[in-house]
């Protein structure tokens with residue numbers, strides 16, 4: 001991995017918007033999104049792109065809990081959630097979309113209720129399954145991009161391989177202890193997860209402990225990158241990996257190249 005500050009201007013990942021704008025914003029929406037409409041680069045056209053956008057969030061756990069409310073609040077028009085698990089008391093320290101009274105309920109139910117309360121203009125589609133190689137393409141094909149909030153590499157690889165088949169981008173994130181990572185994988189445009197991790201890393205299992213606020217940092221980065229891709233603003237994290245260290249409050253950004261021998265995307269044009 002090379003430090004990303006070696007990138008030249010002609011290597012910046014400036015990408016066109018992923019989504020065409022919706023036809024219209026209603027008066028209620030204009031009031032709701034006033035502070036977002038005032039952002040240079042978003043405006044009415046960007047907001048209408050978000051309204052038409054369809055984003056899939058894989059998991060309503062630590063990362064999904066933090067990403068989903070911001071997707072809904074930002075006005076992403078259609079949000080899909082893949083999640084089969086139920087809320088456990090030990091989740092509440094970081095999975096803030098669920099509350100104490102949700103313990104024992106399906107996470108997908110409490111997440112959907114929370115999103116509908118945040119923004120009734122958003123349509124929430126629930127997929128109450130585990131994402132795996134048998135269903136990942138069919139589910140992801142209904143969306144423009146995905147956010148990976150999975151806690152295991154089997155699910156992560158299933159999403160990655162669906163992205164390869166569909167040539168669609170997704171925003172990857174991981175958290176452990178006081179550290180987090182984020183990247184955008186877009187087969188055909190940049191590297192994929194298997195370019196970075198051909199095999200599951202040794203510590204890649206369900207997290208052995210993480211500070212909830214670190215999930216919030218990485219989840220917020222994931223939503224920010226999703227909004228950038230959907231609206232075409234800024235420089236995308238495609239082709240880069242951000243490593244965040246909360247203990248020193250520093251982050252490093254590495255350039256990620258496609259691996260010509262990648263077991264996943266080597267054949268993708």
Ligand SMILES: [Zn+2]
Nearest residue numbers: 192195262265
């Ligand atoms: Zn690859």
